Amino acid sequence: MQMFSQFQQSFEQYLHSRTFLYEPRGLYEPIDYIMGMGGKRLRPVLALMGYALFREDYEKALPIAMTVEVFHNFTLVHDDIMDKAPLRRGKPTVHYQYGLNAGILSGDAMLIYAYKFLQEAGSPVAIPALLQAFNQVAIEVCEGQQYDIDFEKRQDVSIPEYLKMIELKTAALIGGSLEMGAIAAGAAREDIQNLAAFGRNIGIAFQLQDDILDTFGEPEKVGKKPGGDIAQNKKTFLILKALEIAGPDTKNALAGYMASSPEKEQEKISAVTAILQELNIPALAEEVKESYQQKAFNHLQAVNTPDNRKEELRRLALSLMQRQS
Amino acid sequence: MQMFSQFQQSFEQYLHSRTFLYEPRGLYEPIDYIMGMGGKRLRPVLALMGYALFREDYEKALPIAMTVEVFHNFTLVHDDIMDKAPLRRGKPTVHYQYGLNAGILSGDAMLIYAYKFLQEAGSPVAIPALLQAFNQVAIEVCEGQQYDIDFEKRQDVSIPEYLKMIELKTAALIGGSLEMGAIAAGAAREDIQNLAAFGRNIGIAFQLQDDILDTFGEPEKVGKKPGGDIAQNKKTFLILKALEIAGPDTKNALAGYMASSPEKEQEKISAVTAILQELNIPALAEEVKESYQQKAFNHLQAVNTPDNRKEELRRLALSLMQRQS
Known part of the structure; x- marks a missing residue:
């Protein structure tokens, strides 16, 4: 750093x-x-x-x-x-x-x-x-x-x-x-393209990480209480994945919570979080995040500069991922 | 054209x-x-x-x-x-x-x-x-x-x-x-600068022309009834010039109209227009407009290209001024 x-x-x-x-x-x-x-x-x-x-x-x-x-x-x-x-x-x-x-x-x-x-x-x-x-x-x-x-x-x-x-x-x-x-x-053009692709893929990984942490992060580390996205009915990766793989009953329950009134916020956050856990969404999201991260690092690897310079970027990307989780 | x-x-x-x-x-x-x-x-x-x-x-x-x-x-x-x-x-x-x-x-x-x-x-x-x-x-x-x-x-x-x-x-x-x-x-750089200065000065002249026509234009030619700026209390060149040269009583009267209620719109437009006429504002505004126009044409004259090409621009500027008045 x-x-x-x-x-x-x-x-x-x-x-x-x-x-x-x-x-x-x-x-x-x-x-x-x-x-x-x-x-x-x-x-x-x-x-x-x-x-x-x-x-x-x-x-x-x-x-x-x-x-x-x-x-x-x-x-x-x-x-x-x-x-x-x-x-x-x-x-x-x-x-x-x-x-x-x-x-x-x-x-x-x-x-x-x-x-x-x-x-x-x-x-x-x-x-x-x-x-x-x-x-x-x-x-x-x-x-x-x-x-x-x-x-x-x-x-x-x-x-x-x-x-x-x-x-x-x-x-x-x-x-x-x-x-x-x-x-x-x-x-060189190819290096520019690989570096851009590194940044783009790591950027997607960052956002997926944000989605995961907003619901499943430890409040002391993330700096806010979990569930903000759920409270606001945001269709994050977590919710969309759950809607994709859930059976009809769970799907209906989720859709119901996504349309529920703001008074029952804490209840809603707990219930939706439990459904996401039940469906193993955190692990699935982590997997997709890591695939983008890996794709990013492959592009970085392909950039033609000495490894020690690229190492700084690699460590920065990893530390930004770890810092919050 | x-x-x-x-x-x-x-x-x-x-x-x-x-x-x-x-x-x-x-x-x-x-x-x-x-x-x-x-x-x-x-x-x-x-x-x-x-x-x-x-x-x-x-x-x-x-x-x-x-x-x-x-x-x-x-x-x-x-x-x-x-x-x-x-x-x-x-x-x-x-x-x-x-x-x-x-x-x-x-x-x-x-x-x-x-x-x-x-x-x-x-x-x-x-x-x-x-x-x-x-x-x-x-x-x-x-x-x-x-x-x-x-x-x-x-x-x-x-x-x-x-x-x-x-x-x-x-x-x-x-x-x-x-x-x-x-x-x-x-x-060439000098030609670019002269052309830009032509456009800038003619643009100021256009706007002064707009100010004049909004109050003193013939409705059939301008395509709207006169006095819109006055109704909206816009501080155009006409009003600012009037405030500058008017005596204390006229100045107070003008300021009063500029703060008057929208119900008396037509009365206000007529009264302010009369004050502007009385103070000879149309002629004074025309004078300033023409000085910008002249300055513009001097810059155009200085551009190093055949006169027939510049003539088109000159005619365009003049026709845009005349079209509305």
Whole structure:
């Protein structure tokens, strides 16, 4: 984790040097507010690590690291509006703090700034490839968000559809961060593709891990009480798998809980969790998660750089998986 | 106007060949809806004309024409949300037709698509310069929108502040459309700058013309009854100029009308229009408009291309001014 903390620190320093102290403040203050909320800075660190696999001077990748972090925060601002979320990291969300219009317009400005930082990244020769990669990822994230919204209203979401949705909404940007770091470093096309595929598959594994931990994690380690997804009737991998393999009675019981009133929350969480246990869902989910993880590591193995550099990425992926479980 | 109609037709054809028939439909249908609403297609035609000043094969500039048109329509979708506007061109606005979340998310996707079309524009060599020019314009448009929102709540907006706001919100993209056309054509830096300055100044003149016509235009020619800005208490150039030069009594009367109830709309429009006439505001506004127009034509004159090509642009600018008055 040494490299991770070093890159985290470098990125935080860079972020502080690039605060949005521009006019009009009504546009830029909300951007500083959300960018200053902190977090693991996973995506920018991945961009730096993608670069560092191929070149030493990783500071050159700081603008592209900003691209992915500003973009990620833009999605948080607009998604929080769509989800009517009042809080993020224990603080008021941007639209709660500054109003709906500020949430929309400052979010728009952040999306444009993501492209402004890209423009500073690497040599002009790398810009067309960076732009193409970023455009692709950015539109996938929007498509993933739309599928997520669509799935809330649908009762027949299949597991392949769910996996595609989390790939677009979450994993594409994890893969894209590594990919853009590698493009900025001038890596070979095949290495870029393998690294992107590593990130995309590990991103899907992360999300499956999140799904598992939300119901089955130890509260002290995860930092929240279990069952949030069940309470919100989220159709996670766990629920979709259960609906797929359950007999008709269990299926009906599950569907009943998924439509039950919020007053009986704790009862509902306990009952659904018991059904998932009974159907052996945690082990099945773990299996699928590990298959994505393995696929990810195979792609990483195929990247042509010294093993010690790749080892950092491998350890980071494993530690992020273990940290929470 | 021959070239204008030819470019308009080419662009409409290209637009039809690039409909957003992708999945998920919830994301892309609103985009097809707004892009199909029509309009003069002024900005894409300007991008094509900016290109055609320097090269014959103007079809190559169709992607960059799409960039500016998709971007312009993105701003309409998000601005309509912020303004709570129910109608555009006589049809329901995107968020009225498809809901708030669709308006936000489809707008976001349009902004990304503007960059996707840019990626297809011209040779890879031109991409970094196109990206830089577009980023600059895009962020200026957001800043202009924020100033416009801020000014609604302020009583002390100065005329230079107002001119800056319309430059950012409206004129920057007019100038940027010509500029990006010229960049895609590989024009010389000085020519690009002069063309951009032509567009920016003519864009300010357009907006001042709009301000004048909204109050003093002939309804049959303008296509709406006069006084909409006055009814909405908009602080246009006319009002700000009047507040600047009026004596204390007239100033108080004006301020009173600007805070008056919507029931007395027609009375208010007549009274404010009379004050503006009395203060000779139409002539003063015309003067300022013409100074921007003259400044614009001086920049156009300085562009190094044959006069007959520039003449088309000059005639277009003049006809757009005359068409409505």
